[in-house]
Amino acid sequence: EAQVTQNPRYLITVTGKKLTVTCSQNMNHEYMSWYRQDPGLGLRQIYYSMNVEVTDKGDVPEGYKVSRKEKRNFPLILESPSPNQTSLYFCASSLRGRGEHSTDTQYFGPGTRLTVL
Amino acid sequence: DQQVKQNSPSLSVQEGRISILNCDYTNSMFDYFLWYKKYPAEGPTFLISISSIKDKNEDGRFTVFLNKSAKHLSLHIVPSQPGDSAVYFCAASARATDKLIFGTGTRLQVFP
Numbered sequence: 148e149a150q151v152t153q154n155p156r157y158l159i160t161v162t163g164k165k166l167t168v169t170c171s172q173n174m175n176h177e178y179m180s181w182y183r184q185d186p187g188l189g190l191r192q193i194y195y196s197m198n199v200e201v202t203d204k205g206d207v208p209e210g211y212k213v214s215r216k217e218k219r220n221f222p223l224i225l226e227s228p229s230p231n232q233t234s235l236y237f238c239a240s241s242l243r244g245r246g247e248h249s250t251d252t253q254y255f256g257p258g259t260r261l262t263v264l
Numbered sequence: 265d266q267q268v269k270q271n272s273p274s275l276s277v278q279e280g281r282i283s284i285l286n287c288d289y290t291n292s293m294f295d296y297f298l299w300y301k302k303y304p305a306e307g308p309t310f311l312i313s314i315s316s317i318k319d320k321n322e323d324g325r326f327t328v329f330l331n332k333s334a335k336h337l338s339l340h341i342v343p344s345q346p347g348d349s350a351v352y353f354c355a356a357s358a359r360a361t362d363k364l365i366f367g368t369g370t371r372l373q374v375f376p
Contacts (some may be wrong), residue, residue, distance in 0.1 A: 178362070258305070
């Protein structure tokens, strides 16, 4: 089954304790992205990756890191989480990035609800 | 600065009637628009899209209309069904970038 998986689905942590949220897709997609969803703000892009070893900042990258060492995986790293990073996080992938191939749609994972105390 | 706006946070429609969800954008470089549907505890799923070279795209009960001069698009659902109850996100992208910009979402409730 074609899908985007995220782990964990729920996480409660404390300020300053490094954490990683994993994301994996089995569709051989080139483009992967992380979003956060907050009430009244919709979905905002954190980071995205056009392909292996190619990553770029989205609209709200502060406090986050990503890596793309393999095509299928795109982990989101919070080196020192803070309470304002409490949010619902979604990973997404598409066959190609927007660019010249703007007909591609993104497939989303089920979400990770993160609470930072 | 919200480049994609959904000014109605919620909408309630009777089953069988038409649901109209609206979206406005400010960036004239946007050339591709999408609607996503989201159920609780799930990720958004793609619903329908439209390129800026068109003004209408239809897929079954769902039709998206684009008015470029007004920088406005709308999603029509006819007839509305209880299973359509969800949060709907409008999104836009520009050919020159690799980003997808989402609106804040509209919660649609379809009641019997």
